[in-house]
Amino acid sequence: MGALTLRIVREKGRILEDTMKKLALAAVLTVVATGAFAGGYVQPVIDPIIVVEDTSSSAGGILVPILALILIAAAVAANN
Known part of the structure; x- marks a missing residue:
């Protein structure tokens, strides 16, 4: 030659x-890129929103004193 x-x-x-x-x-880059997506899509976990509401009645705390006055009036009326 x-x-x-x-x-x-x-x-x-x-x-x-x-x-x-x-x-x-x-070929090496293809193998590396394939491994990055091997797990698939995982939906993210979102914590639930906790809403705390006030449970007070519409009477505004007046019910107990009114019942106490009725019981006192009944007791006074029963003693007469």
Whole structure:
């Protein structure tokens, strides 16, 4: 073989080597990217909102004193 033929073979070898390196890099990146999505979508957990309402009656705390007055009036009326 001549010097020109050897140079052409070496150049084709370098092109082939560069192409193989690019393919290997693409394969590695594909495997890494696939692993990142392997778990799938997981719906986030949201804590429930707790609402605390005041449970006071509409009487505004007047019911107990009125009942006490009625009982006192009944006791006084029973003693007469």
